[in-house]
Amino acid sequence: MAGIVGLLAFDKVWNVSKFLYYSMVGLQHRGYASSGVVMLNQDMRSVVKDVSPEDLEFQLEGWAGIGYTGSRRGYPIHNDEVAIAVDGVLRDPESFLKAFTKDREKALEEARGAFSLVAMTRDGEIVGYRDETGVRPLSLGGFGFDMGIIASEPVAMSVIGGDFRREIQPGEMVTISSLNVKSRQIKEPRKAYCSIEYVYQARIDSQVNENSVYETRVRIGEQLAEEKPIKADTVIGVPDTALPFAVGYSRKLGLQLDLGFTRTGSPIRTMLASDSFLKIVGVQLKLNPIKGAVFGKRVVLIDDSMVTGTTLKNTIMSLRRLGAKEVHVLIGSPKLISACPYGIEVPEDKELIAANLSEEEIAKVLGADSIHWLSLEGLFKAISRSTLCTGCMTKKYPKVI
């Protein structure tokens, strides 16, 4: 998974590097293990790749640029004429780069995969393309009359004070140059929007496929309340993703809503911390439970998803240590039972706890009093769309590759 941005100033006197950098910071929730940018000045040679996000605050010069922040190394890929950043899965990216350099529309017609991309050409164009399924998001915006922006999510625009204009449609190519913004439908849409974008991937303040992410998550919380009303003293959500679920759940049932966790210190990249003590400290710094919110209470704890269950198990243990009387777990997505071939890092089936154990067994492993996952019907109802990919929850994948 990745956040991608392309940004072009309509007047070459601008240096857009800071705008690009902060847009990428706004997309780091989509992944930040590796970041890279390519800037366009005279010769497209300003390239920085495979660096950690902190190292990206650089002083490169350019009136246009594209950026990648995500889990893969080597992006953006580029040659002397074109640079490309991809979110999702694009088959054989190097051959695609060659084909795109020769004839971009033909290359897009023939591309295989499930992806969104931004490209920058040496002659001064930013191109955005969303494959015909629209599985990964992509949006168009600007910065007043000075810049055009294409990015994974509208937050990449709002964080720099820019404006979101619209989402790019499945199968649509949008080209920004210093003269104009053009659109062309390259392929007929076969919509299969990723459900996980709504559940946890996209940022709370974003919009995905014309749905507000925040409002969708509140509706998911309301659905959970309909499916599994629990007599509890308080409802808490795991920050940040699950907070709107808790809002919807508590609102629907008239239950008290509490802030169950706080973050302290500067963020520690726990996945990368080699020292096991640092890993534990990193997790606690990220998410330290608040005693006053849970002591002596029957707690409903809502999270967005469950992969291996390890983090949730630790969270429940912490809540009990702080005196929670009961802990009932609700998950704002259906069970994850299968890997994602389209760019979201859902592990193999054997690592997914819900694919291998019964609900009772999972509750026991986690130390929870009860556990409930959102139903598939509940998910469709909350998102109000039928054109969704639910492959990792149903093993029924849309045919995209």
Ligand code: SF4
């Ligand atoms: S398989 Fe799951 S994570 Fe992957 S695109 Fe489909 S819904 Fe999204």
